[in-house]
Amino acid sequence: MSLAGKVAIVTGSGRGLGLAYAEELARQGASVIVNDVDAATAAEAVATIERAGGVASAVVAPVGPTATATALVDAAFERYGRLDILVTNAGVLRDTVLWKMSDDDFDTVINVHLRGTFTCVREAATRMRDQGEGGRIICIGSPTGQRGNFGQTNYAAAKAGIVGMVRTWALELKRAGITANAVIPVAATAMTATVPYFHAAVEADAQGEPMPAFFRHGLGFGTSADVAPLIAYLASDAAADVSGQAIGVGGDRLQLWSHPEPVLSAYHEGGWDAAALEAEFAETVGAQPQSIGEKFPPLPDELQPPQA
Structure with a gap:
């Protein structure tokens, strides 16, 4: 699964999952453009990759604006001569319930995650x-x-x-x-x-210890290092026929998420x-409501978080 000679951009790769992705791509032979909004963080990420024998350089800029997308792609071509891989990871959180969420809370997250993905992919794909x-x-x-x-x-x-x-781009970019x-x-x-539920897993990871099997296998919850190999695989020639998919990964688990499909149809002559609807909804499509949110099993006693 060599990525030798390939050039990658990973947005939001100064730390955390993004850094793990950049490190794995470099480990497999790719030259990597690291991105973060903080210069010191980006520089340390580059140094980490270089200490491991990889090749990397940084672009310090906030993801979202078209100017950043252009700067990232230009850097790949100017420094390494080409672009083969784009990983859009940059993101921020502004969590609060609907009735307390401000316009700025909403716009900030949408701008970085959604618009930032769009602008970077548009520039890279072009x-x-x-x-x-x-x-x-x-x-x-x-x-x-x-x-x-x-x-x-x-x-x-x-x-x-x-x-x-992603599903749309898989269609539009196939011919290329x-x-x-x-x-x-x-x-x-x-x-x-x-999140208190994950305390035992996060604590184990922080101490460099294996996560309990309850999390790794039962919940498919693991470390950044568990996710990064899938990024490298999808970036490789081995995955040339994989496109338009949503693939979950964590701990010991790999998942393929389904695309939305109708689960039940009902017909009424004349519309x-x-x-x-009042007479028939409950016994037709209303009889099979779809679940919402994540459902987690109860924690075993030995994995309960400490009480405050």
Whole structure:
């Protein structure tokens, strides 16, 4: 699965999952453009990759504006002569319930996650098409975008939108040999570190100890290192026929998320008027409501978080 000679951009790669993606791509031989809004963080990420024998350089800029997308792609061509892989990982959180969410809370998350993915992919795909040698677009989604999550209207909208765009891009870019996929990671991050349910897993990871099997196998919840190999695989020639997919990964688990499909159909001669809906909805499509949100099994006693 060598990526030797390939050039990658990973947005939001100064730390956390994004850094793990950049490190793995470099480990497999790709030259990597690292991106972060903080210069010191970006410089340390580059140094980390170089200490491991990889090749990397940084672009310090906020993801969202077209100017940043252009700067990232220009840097790939100016420093390494080409572009083969784009991983859109940059993101922010502004969590709060609907009735407390401000316009700024909503717009900030949508701008970085959704608009930032769009602007970066548009610029990268345009240059990949001109280059004429195919390419790989890998966009980072979330279980929240697939299932919804309390307090994350903005984040759910952005992540669901990213998967929708990926499906569209897989169609539009096929002729150019460019694949587009979404990865749905489930891993210890700054966000999950604040959730009491995951305390035992996050604590184990922080101490360099193996996560309990309850999390790794039962929930498919793991570390950044568990997610990164899928990024490298999708970036490789081995995944040339994989496109338009939403693939979950975490701990010991790999998942293929289904595309939305009708699960039940009902027909009424002449169409559905109000009376017909009132009479028949509950026993037709209303008889099979779809679940919402993530459902987690009870924690075993030994994995309960400490009481405050």
